[in-house]
Amino acid sequence: MKETFVKALHSWRNEAEPKSGIKLVIIGGVAGGASAAARARRLDETAEIVLLQSGPDVSFASCGMPYYIGGEITDRNQMAVQTPESLRKRFNIDVHVNTRVTKIDTDNKIVTATDETHPGSQTTIYYDQLILAVGSEPLKPPIPGISRKGLFALRNLQDMDAIVGWLNDMPNKCTTCSEYGTKMHAVVAGAGFVGLEMVEQLMRRGLEVTVVEMLPQVLGPLDIEMAAIIEDDLKAKGVNVVTGDGIQEFLPINGNEHGDDPSTVVKLRSGKLLPPAQIVILGMGVKPDTKVVAEAGIECTPRGHIVVNDYLQTNKESVWAAGDAIEVLNPIVGNGDKWAVPLAGPANRQGRMIADNIFRDGQNMRRFKGTYAASVVRVFELIGACVGMNEKMLSAKGLPFASIHVHPGSHAGYFPGAKSINFKLLFHPNTGQIWGAQAVGEEGVEKRIDVISTAMQGNLTVEDLGDLELCYAPPVGSAKDPVNIAGMAATNVLQGLVEQVDWKDLKRAASQPGVVILDVRNPGEIEKNGPLIEEGCNAKIINIPLDNLRARVREIPADTERIIVSCASGQRAYYACRILMQSQSAKVENLSGAFKTFSRVSERV
Numbered sequence: 143m144k145e146t147f148v149k150a151l152h153s154w155r156n157e158a159e160p161k162s163g164i165k166l167v168i169i170g171g172v173a174g175g176a177s178a179a180a181r182a183r184r185l186d187e188t189a190e191i192v193l194l195q196s197g198p199d200v201s202f203a204s205c206g207m208p209y210y211i212g213g214e215i216t217d218r219n220q221m222a223v224q225t226p227e228s229l230r231k232r233f234n235i236d237v238h239v240n241t242r243v244t245k246i247d248t249d250n251k252i253v254t255a256t257d258e259t260h261p262g263s264q265t266t267i268y269y270d271q272l273i274l275a276v277g278s279e280p281l282k283p284p285i286p287g288i289s290r291k292g293l294f295a296l297r298n299l300q301d302m303d304a305i306v307g308w309l310n311d312m313p314n315k316c317t318t319c320s321e322y323g324t325k326m327h328a329v330v331a332g333a334g335f336v337g338l339e340m341v342e343q344l345m346r347r348g349l350e351v352t353v354v355e356m357l358p359q360v361l362g363p364l365d366i367e368m369a370a371i372i373e374d375d376l377k378a379k380g381v382n383v384v385t386g387d388g389i390q391e392f393l394p395i396n397g398n399e400h401g402d403d404p405s406t407v408v409k410l411r412s413g414k415l416l417p418p419a420q421i422v423i424l425g426m427g428v429k430p431d432t433k434v435v436a437e438a439g440i441e442c443t444p445r446g447h448i449v450v451n452d453y454l455q456t457n458k459e460s461v462w463a464a465g466d467a468i469e470v471l472n473p474i475v476g477n478g479d480k481w482a483v484p485l486a487g488p489a490n491r492q493g494r495m496i497a498d499n500i501f502r503d504g505q506n507m508r509r510f511k512g513t514y515a516a517s518v519v520r521v522f523e524l525i526g527a528c529v530g531m532n533e534k535m536l537s538a539k540g541l542p543f544a545s546i547h548v549h550p551g552s553h554a555g556y557f558p559g560a561k562s563i564n565f566k567l568l569f570h571p572n573t574g575q576i577w578g579a580q581a582v583g584e585e586g587v588e589k590r591i592d593v594i595s596t597a598m599q600g601n602l603t604v605e606d607l608g609d610l611e612l613c614y615a616p617p618v619g620s621a622k623d624p625v626n627i628a629g630m631a632a633t634n635v636l637q638g639l640v641e642q643v644d645w646k647d648l649k650r651a652a653s654q655p656g657v658v659i660l661d662v663r664n665p666g667e668i669e670k671n672g673p674l675i676e677e678g679c680n681a682k683i684i685n686i687p688l689d690n691l692r693a694r695v696r697e698i699p700a701d702t703e704r705i706i707v708s709c710a711s712g713q714r715a716y717y718a719c720r721i722l723m724q725s726q727s728a729k730v731e732n733l734s735g736a737f738k739t740f741s742r743v744s745e746r747v
Contacts, residue, residue, distance in 0.1 A: 163188030166500065167253055167267055169243050170275030171195035172204060173486050174464035176224060177493030178273050183233040185501040191235045192267060194255055196242040199299050200226055205486055207302040208336065211309075212343025221299055246272070246438035248458040271460050271500050274435055274448060275493060278428035278466035278484050287392030292404050293422045296336065305421070309347065312420045315404055325350045329408050329419040331389055333360035335519045337425030338372070341381055342521055344423075352382040352416055354408070358746075359385055361526060363517060364580050365533045367547075367645060367735065367743045371564055371582045372521050374742065379522055387412050392422065428484055430467035443469050447482045452509040454496050462500070464492035471512030474530050474577060474598065475539065483513040516595040518588045527591040530578025530598060536568065544571040546631040546642070547735030549711035550624040552586035557616035561585040564738070567594070567604065567628045574603035574636050579628070586624070593625045604632035631716070640719045643706050643731040645740045648675065656703035657681035658728075662688040662718045663709050663737070674708050674737050675744075681706075688714045691721055698726065708733040708740070 163186050168175045171193045179193050193200065201224035209215045226237040238255075244264075245254035253272065257263040280295035282288055292312075294305050312326060328344045330337050333355035344351050353360070353376070359369040360376070360383065376383050393407040395418050405418040430446040441449040441457040447469040454462050466484035492510060499507045518527040536543045545568045551560035563583040569576050579594040581587045597607060607629025614621055622630075634640050643651060651657055652675055661674050664687045677683060682702075686694050688709070698705065705728050709715040715732050722730045733740065 163190065164270040164500075165190040165192070165268065166271045166273070167192045167194065167269035168273040168275060169194050169253070170273075170277055170465065171200035171229075171237065171239075172202065172275070172277060172465075173489035174277075174493035174496075175273065175275030176201035176229070177490045178275065178464065178497045179229070179235050179493075180233050181494045181497035182501065183235060185497060187234075189501075191233075192269075193229065193235050193237045194241045194243055194253070194267075195237070195239050196258060197298050197300060198239050200224060200229060200237060200239060202299050204298070207296055207299070208339040208343045210302060211305050211340070212346040214343070214346070221302070243434055246434060246440070246461075248272075248438055248440065248461055251460065269460070272462070273493070273496055274440070274456070274461065274463040274467065275465045275489070276431045276435060276467045279431045280424060281427045281429055282424060283426065285389055285391065287394075287406070288424070290392050290394070290404075290406055292406055292420065293392060293424060295424045296340070305423075308421060309349075312404075315402065316420050326420040327352070327417050328421045328423065329354060329406075329416060330423045330425055331408075332425035332427065333357075333383075333385070334362060334425060334427065335517065337423070338376075338519060338521045340423045340425060341376065344421075345379065345381065345522075349421075350380070350382075352384060352408075352419070354384045354387065354389055354410065354416075356388040357385065361519070363515075363528050363532060364526060364582075365566065366746060367739050368526070368528075368564065368566055368580045368582055370743045370746065372524055372526050375522060375524050384410065384416075387414070428466065430482075432467050435463075435467070445482070450510075453499050453507050454492055454510050455499075462496045464496055465489035468492070470510065473512035474514065475541070479539075481513075481515075483515045485513070485515070485517065487516070488513045511599075514595050514598055516591060518591065523584050524582060525584065525587040526580075526582045527588045528578065528580040529591050529595040530576065531568065532578060532580065533568065536577055541577070542571055543568050543577055544632070544635055544642070545569070545644070545734065546628065546635060547645075547712065547739050548624070548627050548631050549735075549738050550622075550627045551620065552583060552624075553618050554616040554620050559617075563587060563590065563624050565590065565624055565628050566735075567607075567632050569604045569632050569636075571636070574605055574632070576602065576604060576607075581624075586619075590624050593623075597625075604629050604636060608633055631712075634716070640716055640723075641729070641731045642734045645733065645735050645743065648706065648733060648740060649679075649744070651704070651706060652679040652681040654704075655680050656701070658698055658702045658705045659683045660698070660705055660707045660718065660722075661685045661709070661737075662691060662707060662714050667710060671710075671737065672741065674733075674740065688718055691718055695722070695725060698722075698728075702726075702728045704729045704731070706731050706733055708736045710736060711738045712736040 203221050229235045240258040241255050243255045253267045326349045328349045328351045330353045333353050359366045360373045361369045388411045390411045391409040395403050395405040408416040432446045436442045448463040469480045472479040472481045516529040548565050561584040566580045568578045612623045659681050707715040707718045719732045
């Protein structure tokens with residue numbers, strides 16, 4: 143068997159043109175690895191490039207897999223961006239699929255690999271330069287029953303095909319579906335990006351879906367008030383959303399492990415049993431696939447991520463690393479702070495950069511400046527996007543921050559079809575440095591987060607955002623773009639033109655004496671949408687529409703110590719604050735995000 147595998151290696155090699163350059167071996171052939179291989183060939187026609195990939199596919203569209211499962215992508219062939227054959231033909235790359243690396247000897251520059259289709263086979267491959275693009279693997283906690291049939295993680299096209307096949311076949315096996323309705327039921331474990339993409343696509347296939355998240359919210363990268371927008375929409379679409387509860391056990395239907403129905407009962411830590419699920423998707427996160435890497439003495443963090451320097455070199459000579467498996471600089475914090483950001487975009491750029499650095503032979507090598515974690519997800523009609531750091535991250539690092547919430551339209555309000563963008567900007571309260579941003583809405587969301595990401599990479603401040611010149615035409619934008627508006631609102635805070643009270647602090651503030659909560663919405667708005675906060679608190683609640691405020695300002699008691707102002711989205715409240723700050727002795731504050739933010743998350747406080 144070993145002899146067969148070695149012959150296969152040499153036969154592929156002999157078909158290629160003779161090489162007089164270096165021998166580059168790349169472990170991993172998806173985002174970072176494939177990008178490195180293609181770039182290396184463009185830089186040097188004489189290099190011998192060997193690409194080793196476990197499984198049968200290279201350079202596949204891993205981010206598109208949920209959409210093929212749901213049927214939005216209908217052509218299976220489109221999932222392969224490149225094939226082993228196309229990489230060999232176009233780039234003259236020696237591609238070996240179904241090849242798992244079992245050992246790396248960095249002293250002698252040898253990689254040992256096995257052919258996955260022939261257990262027990264083994265071959266050794268020498269290298270001059272080695273790139274590790276080993277990626278990540280799904281987390282599978284030691285939960286009883288996690289190895290049952292019908293439970294799937296989603297890492298590669300084989301997982302994707304297995305899920306599609308199971309879904310197609312399951313109606314013939316489900317004996318309990320009629321007891322719980324005519325639809326099949328799916329449980330998605332984990333409400334991150336991939337988990338929610340799978341929720342949407344399973345619903346698209348007609349399944350009833352429950353999503354279970356151990357955190358108190360969906361989409362951990364967003365702050366809770368932003369994630370709540372998506373959570374509320376999920377519930378409105380009929381998704382059963384369970385947060386703040388984990389999975390304790392996966393059980394067979396009716397306790398019969400050997401029954402004909404392979405459905406699974408999910409038992410939660412709270413003791414609750416979910417209705418039988420005909421499929422369970424495990425989306426509990428990922429971990430770096432670096433066991434073999436660490437065994438080779440290549441430095442890894444306690445969580446298993448490969449440690450690299452600014453040039454993406456490891457601690458071993460001639461060994462480089464890219465993609466999900468590495469820890470990178472966090473340029474937002476600086477001072478050498480690092481984080482792990484498993485995203486396709488950075489992985490592709492890292493692979494390209496490593497190829498550049500290898501073939502520059504130590505001259506004018508490129509530095510990887512770090513990752514800003516720009517991310518986006520579509521969940522039904524909503525788009526959620528973020529970049530940089532959220533409140534949880536900033537608090538964990540003890541970094542000072544302020545935030546603003548604005549709710550501008552995606553384009554000019556007078557042009558039909560404008561959609562509200564719920565936008566949050568986090569920044570340093572003294573310097574105006576942008577820490578991060580989050581946005582949720584139906585239209586124009588990712589464009590604005592892309593602008594913020596670019597601004598962060600250019601070291602712009604919130605004051606600069608207000609001055610940015612961005613495209614405008616009524617169907618696609620506004621004369622004051624949402625990014626401009628966010629920057630202006632943050633600058634007002636930075637310059638002391640308005641003080642804010644965070645939505646999380648409103649109930650506590652309302653319990654104190656000497657506080658007036660001033661709602662400057664029109665009475666009809668309050669009647670339609672409800673009051674900001676219910677009567678019965680110690681604070682005095684007053685409604686004075688903004689346009690009447692100057693004439694009725696004496697209705698605010700003279701002994702008031704603190705005035706908290708709110709409206710529907712925040713703009714009118716800011717105008718009211720400016721009026722009151724120049725006419726009242728009491729402390730005046732604007733409720734950040736106003737009614738639109740507070741009403742959505744008030745019960746979560």
